[in-house]
Amino acid sequence: xxxxxxxxxxxxxxxxxxxxxxxxxxxxxxxxxxxxxxxxxxxxxxxxxxxxxxxxxxxxxxxxxxxxxxxxxxxxxxxxxxxxxxxxxxxxxxxxxxxxxxxxxxxxxxxxxxxxxxxxxxxxxxxxxxxxxxxxxxxxxxxxxxxxxxxxxxxxxxxxxxxxxxxxxxxxxxxxxxxxxxxxxxxxxxxxxxxxxxxxxxxxxxxxxxxxxxxxxxxxxxxxxxxxxxxxxxxxxxxxxxxxxxxxxxxxxxxxxxxxxxxxxxxxxxxxxxxxxxxxxxxxxxxxxx
Amino acid sequence: xxxxxxxxxxxxxxxxxxxxxxxxxxxxxxxxxxxxxxxxxxxxxxxxxxxxxxxxxxxxxxxxxxxxxxxxxxxxxxxxxxxxxxxxxxxxxxxxxxxxxxxxxxxxxxxxxxxxxxxxxxxxxxxxxxxxxxxxxxxxxxxxxxxxxxxxxxxxxxxxxxxxxxxxxxxxxxxxxxxxxxxxxxxxxxxxxxxxxxxxxxxxxxxxxxxxxxxxxxxxxxxxxxxxxxxxxxxxxxxxxxxxxxxxxxxxxxxxxxxxxxxxxxxxxxxxxxxxxxxxxxxxxxxxxxxxxxxxxxxxxxxxxxxxxxxxxxxxxxxxxxxxxxxxxxxxxxxxxxxxxxxxxxxxxxxxxxxxxxxxxxxxxxxxxxxxxxxxxxxxxxxxxxxxxxxxxxxxxxxxxxx
Numbered sequence: 001x002x003x004x005x006x007x008x009x010x011x012x013x014x015x016x017x018x019x020x021x022x023x024x025x026x027x028x029x030x031x032x033x034x035x036x037x038x039x040x041x042x043x044x045x046x047x048x049x050x051x052x053x054x055x056x057x058x059x060x061x062x063x064x065x066x067x068x069x070x071x072x073x074x075x076x077x078x079x080x081x082x083x084x085x086x087x088x089x090x091x092x093x094x095x096x097x098x099x100x101x102x103x104x105x106x107x108x109x110x111x112x113x114x115x116x117x118x119x120x121x122x123x124x125x126x127x128x129x130x131x132x133x134x135x136x137x138x139x140x141x142x143x144x145x146x147x148x149x150x151x152x153x154x155x156x157x158x159x160x161x162x163x164x165x166x167x168x169x170x171x172x173x174x175x176x177x178x179x180x181x182x183x184x185x186x187x188x189x190x191x192x193x194x195x196x197x198x199x200x201x202x203x204x205x206x207x208x209x210x211x212x213x214x215x216x217x218x219x220x221x222x223x224x225x226x227x228x229x230x231x232x233x234x235x236x237x238x239x240x241x242x243x244x245x246x247x248x249x250x251x252x253x254x255x256x257x258x259x260x261x262x263x264x265x266x267x268x269x270x271x272x273x274x275x276x277x278x279x280x281x282x283x284x285x286x287x288x289x290x
Numbered sequence: 291x292x293x294x295x296x297x298x299x300x301x302x303x304x305x306x307x308x309x310x311x312x313x314x315x316x317x318x319x320x321x322x323x324x325x326x327x328x329x330x331x332x333x334x335x336x337x338x339x340x341x342x343x344x345x346x347x348x349x350x351x352x353x354x355x356x357x358x359x360x361x362x363x364x365x366x367x368x369x370x371x372x373x374x375x376x377x378x379x380x381x382x383x384x385x386x387x388x389x390x391x392x393x394x395x396x397x398x399x400x401x402x403x404x405x406x407x408x409x410x411x412x413x414x415x416x417x418x419x420x421x422x423x424x425x426x427x428x429x430x431x432x433x434x435x436x437x438x439x440x441x442x443x444x445x446x447x448x449x450x451x452x453x454x455x456x457x458x459x460x461x462x463x464x465x466x467x468x469x470x471x472x473x474x475x476x477x478x479x480x481x482x483x484x485x486x487x488x489x490x491x492x493x494x495x496x497x498x499x500x501x502x503x504x505x506x507x508x509x510x511x512x513x514x515x516x517x518x519x520x521x522x523x524x525x526x527x528x529x530x531x532x533x534x535x536x537x538x539x540x541x542x543x544x545x546x547x548x549x550x551x552x553x554x555x556x557x558x559x560x561x562x563x564x565x566x567x568x569x570x571x572x573x574x575x576x577x578x579x580x581x582x583x584x585x586x587x588x589x590x591x592x593x594x595x596x597x598x599x600x601x602x603x604x605x606x607x608x609x610x611x612x613x614x615x616x617x618x619x620x621x622x623x624x625x626x627x628x629x630x631x632x633x634x635x636x637x638x639x640x641x642x643x644x645x646x647x648x649x650x651x652x653x654x655x656x657x658x659x660x661x662x663x664x665x666x667x668x669x670x671x672x673x674x675x676x677x678x679x680x681x682x683x684x685x686x687x688x689x690x691x692x693x
Binding site for chain 2: 004020021024025028031032034036039079081082084085088089172173176179182183185186187188189228
C-alpha cells in the first residue's frame with residue numbers, strides 16, 4: 001500500500017482523519033524505510049497516529065513511553081536475575097558451564113519493547129512516545145538501534161531483526177532533540193486540525209454527533225483556540241467536550257448557551273483560562289459559530 | 291495549503307527532471323545554506339523519491355521533500371517558500387533566502403561586534419582568534435608573569451563595559467566573560483555532586499551486582515534521586531540603546547550555552563528570536579555571524595512587552611520548568627505598551643522560579659528606575675542588579691547557586 005489516497009482512506013476507516021501531508025509521510029515511511037518523527041503541541045493526536053497506523057496494518061502496537069532516566073534495561077532487555085539466582089541455587093554442585101549456558105538462555109531473558117519490536121514475525125508499529133523526555137544518552141543508543149536494527153547481548157550474541165518495525169517517534173519539545181536523530185527521521189509537524197477536519201474527527205469518533213453539531217463544535221473550539229489561553233485545548237479535549245454535549249443531549253449549540261458555558265470545563269484546564277472565558281466571551285464566540 | 295492542486299510550475303518541474311541530479315544537488319546546497327541539516331543519505335533518498343514518480347507532481351514532491359528534509363518546526367514552516375523559490379522560480383526568495391545572506395547592516399550593535407571579531411580572523415593567525423578553546427593559556431604573553439595577568443583582569447573587572455575602547459581590552463573582557471560562564475557551571479555542578487547520596491536500596495540492582503557472590507548481598511546498590519540541573523534562560527535586549535553592552539553579554543551567553551547543560555538564549559529588540567542553536571557554534575566569531583543574520587530588523591525601539599508575550603505564548607511551555615531562572619538583560623526602555631510588559635512579566639513570574647533583571651544602566655550616576663517599562667516590570671523581579679562590569683556579573687554567581 002503506497003498510494004496516499006489509499007492510506008488516507010484506510011486511516012479514516014480506522015477512525016483517524018489524516019490530512020494529505022500525513023498520508024504522504026506514511027507512504028514515504030514505507031518507501032524509504034525511515035522512522036517518522038511527529039512534533040506538535042500536546043493533545044493534537046500524535047500518539048493516535050501510531051495507533052491508527054497499527055490498525056491500518058492490522059498489526060501489533062508496541063509502545064515505549066520515555067521518561068527521564070529510562071535506560072537499556074527498561075527499554076531493550078534485561079536478565080531475570082531472581083530466576084537466575086534460583087536456578088543457580090537449585091543446580092548447585094552441577095557443572096558450572098552447563099549452569100551458565102542455562103541461565104543465559106532465552107528463557108531467562110526479559111523482553112522489553114525495543115527488543116520485542118524487532119523479533120516479531122509480522123512488522124509491528126513501534127511507538128516511541130515523548131522521546132524528548134528521555135536523556136541524551138538514550139537518544140544516542142536509540143539512534144544506533146534505528147540504523148542497524150540489531151541488538152547485541154553480550155551473553156547471548158547478536159540478535160538481528162526478523163522484521164523491520166514501522167517506527168513512530170513523538171516529541172512535545174520539552175527538550176531539543178539531537179540533529180542526528182532528527183536527520184535520521186522523516187519529520188511531520190502535527191498542527192491543530194482545521195474546522196472541517198476537526199468536525200470530521202468528531203463525527204468519526206463520537207457516536208450520535210450529527211454533522212451540524214460537529215461543525216458547530218469545531219468552529220467553537222477554533223474560536224476558543226484563538227483566545228489567549230495558557231493551555232490551548234487539543235483534539236482530545238474537543239472529543240471530550242463533544243461527548244459531553246452529546247451525552248447531555250444538546251443538538252444545537254445556539255439553543256443551549258448555558259450548557260455550552262458550563263461544559264467548557266472539558267476544554268479549559270486552568271483556573272486562569274476558565275476565568276478568562278467569561279459568559280460574555282463564550283457568547284461572543286458562540287455568536288460567530290452561527 | 292494545497293498539496294496536490296494543479297500547480298502553475300508543472301512544466302518547469304518536468305523540464306528540470308532531465309537535469310535532476312545537478313539540480314537536486316544545487317537544491318540540497320540551498321537547503322544547507324539555509325541551515326537545514328541534510329546529508330548524503332537525504333540526497334539519495336530524495337533521488338529515490340523522484341525516481342518513484344514523485345517528480346511528476348510538484349505539489350506532492352514538495353510535501354515529500356518537506357518531510358524528508360525538515361528536522362524541526364522552523365524548517366517545516368519555511369520549507370514551502372524555499373521549495374517554491376528554487377524549483378518553481380516564485381519570488382519568495384527575498385523572504386526565505388535572506389537567511390543565507392548576511393544583512394547585518396541594520397543592526398548596528400551586531401555589526402560593529404561582528405567586524406571586530408572577523409577582522410583579526412582575516413589578519414592574524416587562528417590561535418589569536420579562539421583563545422577560549424585552549425583554556426586561555428597562550429594569550430598571556432611569555433614575558434608577563436602570572437600575577438600580572440591576574441591583576442590586569444582584576445582591573446578590567448571594575449571598568450564599565452561602555453568605557454572599554456581599546457579592542458584588546460574588549461577582547462579580554464569577552465574572554466573573562468566566557469571564562470566566568472565556565473566557572474559558574476563547574477561550581478554549580480560540584481555543589482550538586484556533593485549532595486548526592488543514595489537514600490533507598492535498589493533491590494533489583496543489588497541482586498544483579500551480587501550474582502558473583504552467589505546472591506549474598508555484599509555490595510549494596512542505592513538508588514539516588516536525580517538532581518535536576520538549574521536551567522538558565524536568557525533574554526538579551528539587542529536594541530540600539532544597549533549596543534554598548536550587547537557584545538560582552540553575547541559572549542557571556544555563548545559561554546553559558548556551551549557549558550551549562552540546560553540553557554536557552556533569546557534575543558529581542560522589536561521581536562524575539564530564539565538564538566540557542568546559532569550560539570551553540572563552537573567558534574564565537576561564527577556564532578556572532580549567524581546571529582547577525584537572525585537579527586534582521588533591529589533598531590527602531592525595543593518592544594519588551596511584545597517580545598515577552600511571544601516568549602510566553604510560544605516558547606515558555608517548552609523552555610521553562612519549575613527550576614528555571616530567567617535572566618533578562620535590558621535597560622528597560624520600552625517603546626511599546628508598558629502595561630503589556632507588566633502583564634507579561636506577571637505571567638512569566640508564575641512560570642519560573644526566579645527572574646533576574648540585569649540593567650547595565652543601573653550603575654550610572656543618578657540613575658533611578660523611572661522608565662515606564664522598568665517600573666511596570668519591577669514588582670515581578672526577584673533580583674534587579676547592575677551588570678555593567680565583569681565584577682557585577684561574577685557577583686551573580688552565588689545567587690544562581692542558591693536556586
